[in-house]
Amino acid sequence: MRKVLLTLAALAGLGLAGGAAVVFLGLYNVSAQSGHLPGVAWVLHTTFRNAVELRAMPPDEVPDLFSPDLVALGARHYATACAPCHSVPGEARTATIRSMVPEPPRIEEAVAEWQPNELHWIVYNGVKMSGMPAWPAVTREEEVWPVVAYLAAIKEGLTVEEQQALTAPGEAPEGSPPGAAYCSGCHALIDSGVPRLDIHEAPFLLHTLSEYRDGIRQSGIMQQAASRFSPAQLEELAAFYAAMEPTGPASAPPEAGAQLAARGTGDVPACTACHGPGASEARGDFPALAGQDEAFLVTQLRLWRSGERGGSELMTQAAEDLDDAEIEALAAWYAALPPAKGPEAE
Ligand code: HEC
Ligand code: HEC
Ligand code: HEC
Structure with missing residues (x-):
């Protein structure tokens, strides 16, 4: 028995010494020139495969992914966040990316x-x-679905023409600041799920863009978009959208939301006092809501309610007691109002 224990101890000692030699003497060659040793790539990929299978959510929790707006939003995010490594249908990966170990697969294979x-x-x-990077916003797991919807479209055989149509630039009139065509690609061309910017004033736009850039307001999609521009460029873009005159149709606003929006509580003023129409307590850095995208409003109210969007204590209080039906009624009412610039507008 003693012999066995001594042998085991000796082996453990040798193992540790070997490990220490690799770490401290630099014996393991980290060069990516030669790829992995035979078998290592297989071990790593099999570990990866099984880890994902063990942890992924059950398939019946996957939402409906067959929406053109979802696919378009995913495609536009993918174009700057993922395409440099995985490419898009119809394009090649660069020689440098193909020299990574492991090599990022083409997206059709991935x-x-x-x-x-x-x-x-x-x-x-x-x-x-x-x-392979993680989603930049840890609190926004639901925001990954548009990307999955786009990946599902690729799996279904998205053509090169369809790909190009999905990521065509937005309209940018002469004299627009750099980036405007890129921003408007999502903000003006996607019908649902993306907020409109033309109802906002410059202080709110600038404050929000800096919060995304610094990761204070979490959104993997907007943190990616805002981090591609310098603070000075974001200021130009804020001024550009603030100067736009909002236009667009209004529909008949449903009554239920109107009453809720005008009803304050003990500690919290009415929604309309801060957000309009005709807000009395608004400041430049308060967002207007009239004519805003309905799906976006629902998502943001849920984020305030669960404490995942910070930044305004009063707003957290305003949303914490709303139930799902109230959130939907408020969003439907604000979305149906005629779009107007800033919360003070009538
Ligand atoms: C810096 C390069 C890089 C970026 C950017 C990147 N990936 Fe990856 N991705 C990789 C690498 C490398 C792997 C291979 C991982 C492995 O096989 O161990 C990978 C794996 C994957 C896989 C699994 C494929 C497989 O190996 O079976 C998918 C799906 C994927 N990436 C999608 C995306 C999406 C969507 C984005 C953007 C949100 C993205 N990737 C951004 C490098 C990248
Ligand atoms: C890939 C699509 C996409 C691109 C490109 C994009 N955005 Fe966004 N943007 C979104 C989405 C989605 C949201 C909602 C994010 C959230 O949930 O916080 C958003 C939110 C915003 C907001 C907050 C609006 C509000 O009412 O709270 C501002 C401001 C904004 N974007 C400005 C910009 C600017 C400026 C650019 C260009 C530099 C840009 N966006 C590029 C999709 C995009
Ligand atoms: C005391 C003022 C105040 C009251 C009352 C208030 N809000 Fe807000 N709300 C804000 C501020 C400030 C923000 C922006 C905070 C930030 O971006 O950091 C905001 C943000 C929002 C947003 C996100 C909009 C966007 O474009 O990003 C929604 C949606 C919203 N509020 C809805 C409501 C509703 C519905 C009510 C009534 C139940 C309400 N708010 C009551 C001040 C208020």
């Missing part, structure tokens, strides 16, 4: 062996020690 629930897990979590 999606082939995964289901939507697994793709959601991979894009939200990333893959450690591979170069």
Whole structure:
């Protein structure tokens, strides 16, 4: 028995010494020139595959992904966040990207062996020690679905023409600041799920863009977009959207939301006092809501209610007691109002 224990101790000692030699003497060659040793790539990929299968949500929790707006939003985010590594249908990866170890697969290959629930897990979590990044906003797991919807469209055989149509630039009149065509690609061309910017004033736009850039307001999509521009460029873009005159149709606003929006509570003023129409307590950095996208309003009210969007204590209090039906009624009412510039506008 003693002999066995001594042998085991000696082996453990040797193992530790070997490990220490690799770490401290630099014996392991980290060069990416030669790829992994035979077998290592297989071990890593099999570990990755099984880890995802174990942790992905059940398939019946996957929402409906067959919406053109969802696919378009995913495609436009993917174009700057993922395409540099995985490319898009019709384009090649650069020689430098193909020299990564492991090599990022072309997106058509990357999606082939995964289901939507697994793709959601991979894009939200990333893959450690591979170069595959995690979603930048840890509180916004639901925001990954548009990307999964786009990946599902690729799996269904998205053509090069369809790809180009999905990411065509938005309109940018002469004299627009750099980036305007890129921003408007999402903000003016996607019908649902993306907020309109033309109802906002410059202080709110600038404050919000800096919060995204610094990761204070979390959104993997907007943190990516805002981090591509300098503070001075964001200021120009804020001024550009603030100078736009909002136009667009209004529909008949449903009554239920009107009453809720005008009813304050003990500590909290009415929604309309801060957000309009005709706000009495608004400041430049308060957002207007009249004519705003309905799906966006629902998402933001849920984020305030669950404490995941910070930044305004009063707004957290205003939303914390709303139930789902009230959130939907308020969003439907504000979305149906005629779009107007700033919360003070009547
Ligand atoms: C810096 C390069 C890089 C970026 C940016 C990147 N990825 Fe990856 N991705 C990788 C690498 C490398 C792997 C391979 C991981 C492995 O096989 O171990 C990978 C793996 C994947 C896989 C799994 C494919 C497989 O190996 O089976 C999917 C799906 C994927 N990425 C989608 C995305 C999406 C969507 C984005 C953007 C939100 C993105 N990636 C951004 C490098 C990148
Ligand atoms: C890939 C699509 C996409 C692109 C490109 C994009 N945005 Fe956004 N933007 C969104 C989405 C989605 C949201 C909602 C994010 C959230 O939930 O916080 C948003 C939110 C915003 C908001 C907050 C509006 C509000 O009412 O709270 C501002 C301001 C904004 N974007 C400005 C910009 C500017 C400026 C650019 C260009 C630099 C830009 N966006 C590029 C999709 C995009
Ligand atoms: C005391 C003023 C105040 C009251 C009352 C108030 N809000 Fe807000 N609300 C704000 C401020 C300030 C923000 C922006 C905070 C930030 O971006 O950091 C905001 C943001 C929002 C947003 C996100 C809009 C966007 O474009 O990003 C929605 C939606 C919203 N409020 C709805 C409501 C509703 C519905 C009510 C009534 C139940 C309400 N608010 C009551 C001050 C208020």
